[in-house]
Amino acid sequence: MIEISNIRKAYADTIVVRDVSLQIPRRGITSIIGSNGAGKSTLLSMISRLTPMTAGTVTVDGLDVTKTPSDVLAKRLSILRQDYRIGSRLTVRDLVEFGRYPYSKGRLTAEDRSQADKAIGFLGLEALADRFLDELSGGQRQRAYVAMVLCQDTDYVLFDEPLNNLDMRHAVGMMKLLRQAADNLEKTIVLVLHDINFASCYSDYIVAMRDGVLIRHGSPDEIMTREAIREVYDMDVDIRDIDGRRIAVYYT
Amino acid sequence: MRENRAPIRVLLILAAVAAGVIVLFMTLNARGRWDFILPFRGTKVLSMVLVAHAIAVSTVLFQTVSHNRILTPSIMGFDALYILIQTGLIFTIGSARLTMLDPRLLFAFEVTAMMAFSSALYRWLFSGGSRSLHLLVLVGIVFGVLFRSLSSFMQRIIDPNEFVLLQDRLFASFNSVESDLLAVATGVILVVSIIGWRLMGVYDVLALGRETSINLGVNHNRAVTTVLILVSVLVSVSTALVGPVTFFGLLVANLAYQLAGTHKHRFVLPVAVLLAIACLVGGQLILERVFAFDTALSIVIEFVGGIVFLALLIRGTAR
Ligand SMILES: Nc1ncnc2c1ncn2[C@@H]1O[C@H](COP(=O)(O)OP(=O)(O)OP(=O)(O)O)[C@@H](O)[C@H]1O
Ligand SMILES: [Mg+2]
Numbered sequence: 001m002i003e004i005s006n007i008r009k010a011y012a013d014t015i016v017v018r019d020v021s022l023q024i025p026r027r028g029i030t031s032i033i034g035s036n037g038a039g040k041s042t043l044l045s046m047i048s049r050l051t052p053m054t055a056g057t058v059t060v061d062g063l064d065v066t067k068t069p070s071d072v073l074a075k076r077l078s079i080l081r082q083d084y085r086i087g088s089r090l091t092v093r094d095l096v097e098f099g100r101y102p103y104s105k106g107r108l109t110a111e112d113r114s115q116a117d118k119a120i121g122f123l124g125l126e127a128l129a130d131r132f133l134d135e136l137s138g139g140q141r142q143r144a145y146v147a148m149v150l151c152q153d154t155d156y157v158l159f160d161e162p163l164n165n166l167d168m169r170h171a172v173g174m175m176k177l178l179r180q181a182a183d184n185l186e187k188t189i190v191l192v193l194h195d196i197n198f199a200s201c202y203s204d205y206i207v208a209m210r211d212g213v214l215i216r217h218g219s220p221d222e223i224m225t226r227e228a229i230r231e232v233y234d235m236d237v238d239i240r241d242i243d244g245r246r247i248a249v250y251y252t
Numbered sequence: 253m254r255e256n257r258a259p260i261r262v263l264l265i266l267a268a269v270a271a272g273v274i275v276l277f278m279t280l281n282a283r284g285r286w287d288f289i290l291p292f293r294g295t296k297v298l299s300m301v302l303v304a305h306a307i308a309v310s311t312v313l314f315q316t317v318s319h320n321r322i323l324t325p326s327i328m329g330f331d332a333l334y335i336l337i338q339t340g341l342i343f344t345i346g347s348a349r350l351t352m353l354d355p356r357l358l359f360a361f362e363v364t365a366m367m368a369f370s371s372a373l374y375r376w377l378f379s380g381g382s383r384s385l386h387l388l389v390l391v392g393i394v395f396g397v398l399f400r401s402l403s404s405f406m407q408r409i410i411d412p413n414e415f416v417l418l419q420d421r422l423f424a425s426f427n428s429v430e431s432d433l434l435a436v437a438t439g440v441i442l443v444v445s446i447i448g449w450r451l452m453g454v455y456d457v458l459a460l461g462r463e464t465s466i467n468l469g470v471n472h473n474r475a476v477t478t479v480l481i482l483v484s485v486l487v488s489v490s491t492a493l494v495g496p497v498t499f500f501g502l503l504v505a506n507l508a509y510q511l512a513g514t515h516k517h518r519f520v521l522p523v524a525v526l527l528a529i530a531c532l533v534g535g536q537l538i539l540e541r542v543f544a545f546d547t548a549l550s551i552v553i554e555f556v557g558g559i560v561f562l563a564l565l566i567r568g569t570a571r
Contacts, residue, residue, distance in 0.1 A: 050463050071471075074469025078467055087459050098460065101469065106453025106456060152467075
């Protein structure tokens with residue numbers, strides 16, 4: 001379980017995450033929604049120790065993320081950031097193999113290599129495995145990053161907007177893959193999503209943020225209501241029941 | 253399809269070239285007594301190998317943690333600091349007393365001063381996440397100008413004879429290395445290299461950037477600090493030994509990236525070291541034995557390195 005208690009992030013005088021407390025249960029998908037600048041990425045960065053918090057604590061399976069040695073946490077929790085960029089010029093396979101670093105410390109075993117191959121296969125990147133990242137399209141690159149994070153094989157996986165740049169087919173494929181990982185591999189997955197319909201269809205739990213405050217959380221049925229969505233986005237949308245799923249019609 | 257240059261082959265070829273150049277340097281035109289020639293040339297070769305190693309390794313690692321390929325420790329104001337220290341020494345103590353001082357003491361002082369400066373500067377620059385390349389270049393230039401104007405101020409007041417002596421000390425030269433300093437420097441660089449070697453797996457991860465390193469379980473702050481300390485020891489020792497060589501590191505590091513054709517430091521670092529040895533010993537060999545010049549190697553290297561630096565800037569590989 002990820003236990004977030006009273007975390008806060010302030011830059012100079014502006015508070016961008018305000019005293020958020022939340023428990024994310026083991027297994028399953030939790031989606032975070034909210035408008036641009038609501039503090040979603042900041043929250044994920046603090047959970048994953050990439051950004052220091054101003055106040056509060058986060059524990060993962062009881063381990064305080066700011067005090068636990070980084071290499072211990074790296075075997076339990078991994079994150080894919082929203083604006084992911086990488087310093088080196090790497091091929092897809094090189095990148096994915098870095099996901100094994102917490103275990104191999106740079107000396108890959110046969111087991112590590114087969115894990116990397118598996119992750120490449122999951123994301124359908126076999127044909128691109130030896131291409132350099134800067135020779136890929138945005139969506140192909142995004143899938144390579146996801147493969148790296150999956151290759152790290154941690155119980156907790158955080159994704160900040162994993163559907164960035166993906167087309168319709170790959171977006172659905174990605175969500176199905178994550179659902180499978182949660183159901184079959186017992187992973188705990190936390191996602192930031194902008195398409196609330198994906199959140200509605202694939203999550204077990206939705207968390208809504210606004211102006212740095214966690215304003216609602218609950219099951220998709222509880223969050224996918226006209227009032228709740230208005231509160232989160234300041235926007236009136238039609239919520240329809242289609243084949244037993246709640247779908248927001250917000251295009252017009 | 254992509255050309256698959258095997259880094260191991262590159263490594264073997266370079267090792268052969270470096271070894272060949274060293275053998276040639278030791279034996280070419282050797283007329284006279286071997287028991288005189290061998291130690292004399294051996295000292296020279298050892299100091300060149302040492303400096304080549306220190307500069308190649310420090311430049312590659314510095315560029316890895318600062319995520320760019322045009323900055324080197326020297327460009328960040330290091331050689332200007334060396335000039336300032338030398339000028340300051342002559343200014344305050346005077347050359348007469350300076351030559352009477354124990355060279356080991358002087359060496360220790362120079363190394364300490366340069367290390368203190370560089371660790372403080374790097375620590376400040378790289379704490380608190382990433383800074384823009386432009387800021388780093390600017391800081392380097394500002395420090396360089398500051399140190400240089402302080403030096404030229406002192407140079408104006410000192411005795412002209414002292415000034416000539418000073419000029420001599422400011423050019424990198426492999427001819428005047430003292431053998432007991434060489435022993436100390438070898439020891440220090442050996443220790444640093446062993447520590448550095450054990451971190452080999454971390455460099456590749458550090459190159460990916462701060463967030464990725466942390467995600468992969470590297471204690472980023474500690475790793476970067478360690479690397480920067482290693483770098484400042486290497487640069488300080490090599491500069492105190494032979495004097496400043498500003499663009500040499502840049503030259504070999506960028507050639508090494510090209511030749512190794514991989515991001516893996518396990519290959520890039522040895523390739524850079526072997527290249528540096530081949531360039532330095534080979535260059536000295538050609539200048540000394542073919543053109544019968546004596547101290548001009550550092551000037552030639554700086555000239556070529558400076559052109560590479562400009563080319564990199566213009567090509568905009570400044571990432
Ligand atoms: N380094 C920083 N300094 C100052 N303010 C910052 C910094 N980083 C983020 N912010 C501010 O914090 C707030 C929350 O940012 P955050 O990136 O968490 O939003 P988000 O919910 O992920 O938005 P988006 O949907 O656009 O990704 C924003 O108002 C942003 O301007
Ligand atoms: Mg965000």
